[in-house]
Amino acid sequence: MRRSVLRRGPLSMLAVCSAIACSSSNGDAPDSAPQEADVRAGAPQPASVDADDPCAFGPAAQETWAQGADATVTLGGFGVSVAGGALRVTYGKGQREVYASRPGAWIEAAKTDLRAEEHQGSFAIEEHDLVACSRPVLTERATPKGKLRLRGSFADADPACRALSFTVGMCEARPGHLAIDVELSDKSFGAVTLRAASDAGERFYGLGEQFRHDTLDLKGKRIRVLSSEGGVGRGHQPISSAMNVAAKGSAGSEDTTYYAAPHVTTNRTRSLFLENTELSVFDMTAPDALSIKTYAPHVRARVLGGDSPLELVERFTEYAGRMPPLPDWVGEGAIVAIARDTDASLVLVDKMRAAGVPIAAVWNQTWPGKAHTVIGEQVLWNWAYNPRFHPGWSKYVDALDQRGIKTLCYVNSMFRPVPEDAKPVSRDTFAEGLGLDAFVKGPTGDTLMLPVTAFDVALLDVTKPDARTWMKRLIKEEMIDKARCSGWMADFGEALPFDARVASGARGSAMHNAYPVEWMRINREVLEEHGLVGKVLVWNRSGFTRTPGVSTLLWEGDQLTTWDKYDGLVSALHGLVNGGLSGIALNHSDTGGYTSLSVGGVGYSRERELLERWTEMNAFTAVLRTHEGNQPGANAQAYDAAGLAHFARMAKVYKALSFYRKQLFEDARTKGWPLVRHLMLHYPDDAESWKVDDEFLLGSEILVAPIKNKCFTWPACPYDKSTYLPPGRWVHLWSNKVWTGGARVTVKAPIGQPAVFYKEGSPVGATLVSKLEAAGVM
Numbered sequence: 001m002r003r004s005v006l007r008r009g010p011l012s013m014l015a016v017c018s019a020i021a022c023s024s025s026n027g028d029a030p031d032s033a034p035q036e037a038d039v040r041a042g043a044p045q046p047a048s049v050d051a052d053d054p055c056a057f058g059p060a061a062q063e064t065w066a067q068g069a070d071a072t073v074t075l076g077g078f079g080v081s082v083a084g085g086a087l088r089v090t091y092g093k094g095q096r097e098v099y100a101s102r103p104g105a106w107i108e109a110a111k112t113d114l115r116a117e118e119h120q121g122s123f124a125i126e127e128h129d130l131v132a133c134s135r136p137v138l139t140e141r142a143t144p145k146g147k148l149r150l151r152g153s154f155a156d157a158d159p160a161c162r163a164l165s166f167t168v169g170m171c172e173a174r175p176g177h178l179a180i181d182v183e184l185s186d187k188s189f190g191a192v193t194l195r196a197a198s199d200a201g202e203r204f205y206g207l208g209e210q211f212r213h214d215t216l217d218l219k220g221k222r223i224r225v226l227s228s229e230g231g232v233g234r235g236h237q238p239i240s241s242a243m244n245v246a247a248k249g250s251a252g253s254e255d256t257t258y259y260a261a262p263h264v265t266t267n268r269t270r271s272l273f274l275e276n277t278e279l280s281v282f283d284m285t286a287p288d289a290l291s292i293k294t295y296a297p298h299v300r301a302r303v304l305g306g307d308s309p310l311e312l313v314e315r316f317t318e319y320a321g322r323m324p325p326l327p328d329w330v331g332e333g334a335i336v337a338i339a340r341d342t343d344a345s346l347v348l349v350d351k352m353r354a355a356g357v358p359i360a361a362v363w364n365q366t367w368p369g370k371a372h373t374v375i376g377e378q379v380l381w382n383w384a385y386n387p388r389f390h391p392g393w394s395k396y397v398d399a400l401d402q403r404g405i406k407t408l409c410y411v412n413s414m415f416r417p418v419p420e421d422a423k424p425v426s427r428d429t430f431a432e433g434l435g436l437d438a439f440v441k442g443p444t445g446d447t448l449m450l451p452v453t454a455f456d457v458a459l460l461d462v463t464k465p466d467a468r469t470w471m472k473r474l475i476k477e478e479m480i481d482k483a484r485c486s487g488w489m490a491d492f493g494e495a496l497p498f499d500a501r502v503a504s505g506a507r508g509s510a511m512h513n514a515y516p517v518e519w520m521r522i523n524r525e526v527l528e529e530h531g532l533v534g535k536v537l538v539w540n541r542s543g544f545t546r547t548p549g550v551s552t553l554l555w556e557g558d559q560l561t562t563w564d565k566y567d568g569l570v571s572a573l574h575g576l577v578n579g580g581l582s583g584i585a586l587n588h589s590d591t592g593g594y595t596s597l598s599v600g601g602v603g604y605s606r607e608r609e610l611l612e613r614w615t616e617m618n619a620f621t622a623v624l625r626t627h628e629g630n631q632p633g634a635n636a637q638a639y640d641a642a643g644l645a646h647f648a649r650m651a652k653v654y655k656a657l658s659f660y661r662k663q664l665f666e667d668a669r670t671k672g673w674p675l676v677r678h679l680m681l682h683y684p685d686d687a688e689s690w691k692v693d694d695e696f697l698l699g700s701e702i703l704v705a706p707i708k709n710k711c712f713t714w715p716a717c718p719y720d721k722s723t724y725l726p727p728g729r730w731v732h733l734w735s736n737k738v739w740t741g742g743a744r745v746t747v748k749a750p751i752g753q754p755a756v757f758y759k760e761g762s763p764v765g766a767t768l769v770s771k772l773e774a775a776g777v778m
Contacts (some may be wrong), residue, residue: 004276004675005075007173009310010272013315013377013567014148014552016184021711022438023138024715027572029252030434033090034608035550037473039573045094045118045316046167046751049190049275052088052169052556053173054171054173054174055147055151055169055171055172055179055181057147057167057169057171057181060149060167063142063144063149064142065140065141065142065151066140066141067139067140067610068139068140068141068546069082069138069140069141069150069151069152070082070083070084070141071141071143071148073143073148073149075148075170075171075172075178076146076172076175076178077091077092077172077175077176077305077588078090078091078098078172078178078303078305079091079095080148080178082138082141082150084470085136085137085138085530086100086101086103086106087099087100087101087106087457088100088101088431089178089197089303091176091178091305091306092305092307093347094431096269096763098178098269098270098271098303098304098305098330099178099196099270099272099303099346099446100196100197101195101196101197101730102195102196102198102288102289103197104195104196105134105135105136105760106194106195106196107136107152107166107168107182107192107193107194107195107773108132108133108134108136108192108193108195108293108348109132109133109154109161109164109166109184109189109192109193109297110129110130110131110132110133110189110190110193111129111130111131111160111189111190111191112127112128112129112130112190112191112295112660113126113127113128113129113130114126114127114128114190114279114498115127115128116156116279116497116498116508116509116671117249117320117403117497118498118683119247119248119249119250119550120219120229120247120250120450120451120452120453120495121228121229121492121494122228122229122231122248122249122250122252122256122440123228123249123624124248124249125224125279127281129191131158131160131161132156133154133156133158133160133161133164133189134154134156135153135156135161136152136153136154136155136166137152137153137155138150138151138152138168139151139153139649140152142149144332146171146172146408146432147169147170147171147348147540148166148169148170148171149167149169149170150168150169150170150182150768151165151166151167151286152165152166152167152168153165153166153762154166156685156686160186163186164184164185164186164189165184165185166182166184166185166675167181167182167183168180168182169181169183173302174306174318175232176304176306176315176318177302177303177304177305177315177318178302178303178305179300179301179302180194180300180301180303181298181299181300182194182298182299182300182301183297183298183299184297184298186284187297189297190294190295190296190297191294191295191296191297192293192294192296192297192299193291193292193293194291194292194293194296194301195289196289196291196292197271197288197289197290197346197349197401198266198284198287198288198289198290198554199268199287199288200287200288201267201532202219202266202267202268202270202766203217203219203266203267203579203690204217204218204219204264204265204266204282204284204290205217205218205264205265205266205581205678206218206261206263206265206271206578206581206582207223207225207260207261207264207582208225208256208257208261208263208543208544208579208582208584209257209258209259209260209554209575209579209582209584209587210223210257210575210578210579211230211234211254211257211370211558211567211571211574211578211612212254212574212575212576212578212693213235213254213565213566213571213574214418214565214575214692215691216574216578216678216693217579217690217691217693218282218284218631219284220266220284220285221255221282221284221285222281222282222283222284222285222468223255223281223282223284224255224279224280224281225260225262225274225279225280225281225282225513225536226260226279226513227258227259227493227494227512227513227515227516227542227543227544228252228256228257228258228260228494228511229250229252229256229258229494229495230252230255230256230257230258230557230558230567231243231249231250231251231253231548231567232250232251232252232558232560232595232597233251233252233566233567234251234252234253234256234566234567235253235254235567236560236564236567236568239251239560239567239597240252240603243292249480252567254566255502256539257575258494258516258542258543259516259542259543259544259547259579259582259584260274260543260544261320261543261544261545261547261582262274262282262292262294262404262545263315263316263320263545263582263583264279264282264290264416265309265313265581266310266688267308267680267684268634269308269309269312269684270301270303270617271303271304271306271312271315272301272304272419273301273316273319273545273547274292274294274299274300274301274545275300275301275302275306275319276294276296276299276300276510277511277512277513277514277543277544277545277740278294278295278296278379278492278509278510278513278622279293279294279295279509280292280293280295280513281293282731287432292670295509296510302319306551308684309581309672309680309681309684310671310673310681313580313581313671313672313673313674313681314671314672315364315585316582316672317548317583317585317671317672317774318672318684319545319546319552320546320547320548320549320582320583320672321544321547321548321549321583321670322548322549322583322585322669322671322672323548323551323552323553323585323586323668324532324533324534324552324665324669325533325534325662325665325666325668326537326552326553326622326661326665326731327487327535327536327588328591329360329406329486330360330361330383330537330652331360331655331657331658331661331662332358332359332404332625332655332658333357333358333359333360333624333651333654333655334353334357334358334359334360334624334625334626334638334647334651334654335359335360335361335362335363335408335623335624335625335626336348336349336359336361336362336363336499336625336626336638337362337364337365337625337626337627337628338356338362338363338364338639339363339364339365339366339379339628339629339632340364340366341390342364342392342393342395342396345362345364345402346396346399347492348639349362349400349403349405351639351644352376352638352639352644352647352648354401355513355644355645355648356645356648356652357638357644357648357651357652357656358652359403359651359701360405361405361406361407361408361487361614362400362405362407362408363389363408363409363410363488363489363625364407364409365409365410365454365489366377366379366389366390366481366609367385367386367390367393367409367410367483367485368380368381368382368383368384368386368389369382369386369388369389369390369422369425369510370389370417370422370477370542371419371422373422373453373454373455374456378453379410379417380418380422381412381414381416381428381457382415382416382418382422382425382427382429382430383411383474383475383478383479384426384427384428384429384474384478385427385478385482385483386424386425386426386477387426388424388425388426392769393483394484396633397483397484402657405515406486406487406537407483407485407486408428408485408486408487408489408537409479409483409485409487409488409489410488410489410491411475411479411488411489411490411491411523412491412492412493412625413459413460413462413492413519414452414457414458414459414460414491414492414495415429415430415433415455415457415458415459415460415470416430416455416457417430417455417456418430418431418433419433419455428742429443429474430458432470433458433460433467433470434447434458434475436466436470437464437467437468438457438461438464438466438467438470438471439458439459439460439467440459440461440496440499440500440501440502441461441462441500441501442458442499442500442681443500443501444503445501448497448500450495451580452495459495459496459500461502461503462502462515462518462519462521462522463501463504463506463511463518464502465501465503465505467503471522472522472525472526472529474497474524475523475526476530480526480530480532483761484638484751485536486536486537487534487536487538487539488538489538489539489540489555490519490523490539490540490558491540491541492519492541492542493515493516493519493520493540493541493542493543493662494515494516495513495541496508496511496512496515497512500514503559505599512542514544515542516540516542516543516547517543517544517546517547517550519540519542520538520540520542520543520547520550520551521550521687523538523540523550524538524550524551524552527552527705533552537552537553538551538552538553538557539551539552539553539554539555539588539623540553540554541555541556541557542557543584545583547583547584547624548583548584548585549585550673552586553586553587553588553622553623554579554584554586554587554588554589555587555588555589555590555623555625556572556575556579556587556588556589556623558590558593558594558595559571559572559589559590559593559594559595560593560594560595560596560597560604561592561593561594561595561596561604561605561606561607561610561629561635562593562604563610563612563708565709567595568593569610569613569614569617569706569708570594570694570708571591572593572614572617573617573694573696573708574693574694575589576588576589576621576676576696577677577678577693577696578678579674580674580675580676580677580678580679581674581678583672584674585668585672585673585675586622586623586674586675586676587622587674587675588618588621588622588623588624588678589614589618589621589628590626590629591608591611591615591618591624591625591626591627591638592606592610592611592614592615592626592627592629592635592636592638593610593614593627593629594627594629594630594699595629595630595631596629596631596634596635597624598631600636603750605631605634605635605637605719606629606634607636607710608636608640608643609710609711609751610636611635611636611637611638611643611749611753612643612646612647612752613648613706613707613708615638615646615647615650616650616706616751616752616754617704617705617706617754618654619650619651619653619654619657620653620654620676620698620702620704620754620756621675621676622675622676624654626638632670633638633743646751647754649752650752650774651775651778652775652776652777653772655775656768656771656772656775656777657698657768658697659767659771660698660699660701660702660764660767660768661675663699663764664699667699675698675699676696676697676698677696677697677698677699677700678692678693678696678697679692679695679696679724679726681697681715682697682700682726683726683727686726686727688724688726688741688742689724689726692724694706694708695723695724699729699764700759700763701758701759701762701764701765702756702757702758702764702768703725703726703730703756703757703758704754704755704756705721705723705724705749705754705756706755707719707721707749707752707754707755717750719748719749719751720747720748720749720752721746721747721748721749721755722744722745722746723744723745723747723755723757724744725739725740725741725742725743725744725745726741726742726745727741727742728741728742728759728760729741729758729759729760729761730757730758730760731757731758731759731760731762731765732747732756732757733757733758733765733768733769734753734756734778735747738760739757758762773776
């Protein structure tokens with residue numbers, strides 16, 4: 001029987017949320033192990049009822065309360081003192097301050113009107129407080145074993161505030177993790193704000209994969225923590241204005257990101273995060289305060305204790321999860337995107353191999369076929385092997401395998417009704433899903449249809465066990481068994497509307513940020529259930545706090561094929577470096593960018609020099625993967641004759657680094673440390689290292705300063721690169737010249753010789769040079 005379907009219009013329905021949604025909270029994951037979530041997929045259970053939670057707080061009525069809130073207690077490694085209504089937390093032998101409440105109102109509550117308008121994964125958010133309570137008074141305390149509980153009320157004039165009470169619970173959830181649990185008595189109050197003390201010189205980093213324009217320091221910013229489409233342009237003009245006219249909100253902004261995480265680390269060696277999945281807002285605009293507003297009446301935060309930025313990354317990833325090593329074959333060369341017929345693909349593969357390009361895999365998104373739309377050809381989002389479209393697919397996979405090359409594919413969690421021009425198909429997955437009631441519902445209870453580019457799609461309900469099982473079966477049967485994919489891009493995950501209905505009963509406002517985690521968890525479970533972890537490669541773009549525990553590789557989504565800081569090469573560099581501070585240990589970007597906006601050769605398309613410089617940057621990351629882009633014919637490509645020699649050279653550099661990446665994979669698996677590291681992770685006492693956002697360390701031994709600018713004086717290009725070297729002695733990779741760090745140096749960086757240094761005396765540096773010499777690169 002065909003189920004009823006609700007279609008969202010070109011401008012989606014306005015989702016109006018009362019912001020009354022219970023927090024989603026899960027237990028900790030063991031090092032390098034997949035997370036076993038106690039509260040799955042944003043299910044509406046408050047953190048305090050988690051049976052496996054060491055900091056579970058029982059009903060307040062069961063406690064023995066004493067008058068007055070002043071107290072000084074030791075909770076594991078943390079010292080907690082409450083005096084005069086103010087909270088102070090210290091950690092470690094030196095009892096260093098890791099959290100302190102701002103003088104005055106450090107807890108606030110509000111009845112709110114939160115409006116979220118969704119359009120193709122982009123969100124316009126409106127926030128309004130209807131009642132605000134900002135005068136908390138702590139009145140009582142309780143000290144059950146290993147815990148501290150406080151109770152209070154509000155002294156505001158509004159009768160609703162005077163009738164409102166709250167409890168605060170604190171406990172060491174695990175070594176180095178102080179849980180702070182805040183719960184309001186009246187659930188019609190849908191937001192809690194925590195205010196922490198700061199100072200004008202405190203620098204904030206994190207909040208997931210932030211593509212900041214100028215500096216990764218978030219001080220002075222107010223940022224909504226929401227997984228969404230990144231946007232096209234993100235402030236680049238005139239692109240952004242044109243995109244917003246064509247599709248409301250589609251340009252995005254400096255704050256939009258595919259991967260958000262309510263987690264910050266500062267140069268004061270302080271770090272905290274939220275366990276909640278609801279929308280939160282981190283406000284760092286005040287010089288003396290950090291304000292965190294969470295749209296839920298029950299909030300769970302964690303203050304982390306550690307003696308260095310790297311130790312704080314370890315603490316955070318004990319909760320967020322850690323990523324396993326990539327398959328060994330990934331390090332054998334580039335992953336080359338060739339989305340075309342099998343015979344044409346093999347011609348290009350052989351052309352590249354003849355030019356000396358080491359190729360680990362070919363990524364062909366068209367395995368399920370293509371369909372014609374008003375904007376051109378697009379992959380058919382019917383997740384079934386399509387022998388009618390690719391009659392020679394099996395021979396194609398065999399041919400690649402004979403060349404030592406893997407075949408990679410594509411999937412997402414959306415299902416398109418099969419258009420007439422694509423029929424017949426071996427399996428209609430939209431019809432199957434509809435029959436299984438496997439899709440997300442709209443506010444009226446009908447299957448929700450979301451417009452995506454030129455067609456409408458249904459969205460997999462990742463909270464429904466039967467739907468998850470069906471999706472895993474599709475991946476195993478169609479992609480792994482029939483199409484013989486050795487990996488795939490697991491795309492999207494950011495579009496769940498706030499007014500959507502899912503089988504678990506979770507509110508859309510709580511489920512939205514949890515959706516990308518559960519989408520990737522489904523993919524990870526396929527690998528685990530069939531013994532394919534470390535053999536098959538899956539990469540995703542969307543994420544939230546706990547994505548590292550279920551992902552195997554991230555990529556940064558869609559950048560413009562431009563150089564700029566808004567949405568081009570520089571933005572990819574910033575997202576790569578910043579994401580590592582929030583648990584994204586293994587990450588990369590589309591080499592050369594993805595989005596071109598070119599008509600008749602006029603507009604924006606990928607230039608040869610941009611592709612070459614982007615390749616140079618990505619050769620020193622987790623994966624060197626190309627993308628033909630949304631306009632392949634307008635873009636310079638890695639397989640073009642004009643650029644083959646350069647691409648071969650840098651692919652050899654990437655391959656030569658495989659030995660070192662394997663060492664760094666172990667750091668990621670056991671400690672959560674990113675491969676690509678901000679300089680301050682290893683030089684926290686060097687003030688200048690905190691300010692350098694356009695360079696990175698690969699591990700601890702190699703420093704890379706990507707070229708960010710086009711040569712405007714061709715053919716006479718100076719190629720001088722000013723690079724900051726942190727304290728120590730550094731060897732320039734290409735000239736073998738030794739420089740003393742703690743200062744800026746200028747080196748020549750012609751195309752093919754990016755600004756790269758290694759530590760003097762480093763065995764890693766010596767091995768790299770030896771391998772590059774053997775490969776004919778040096």
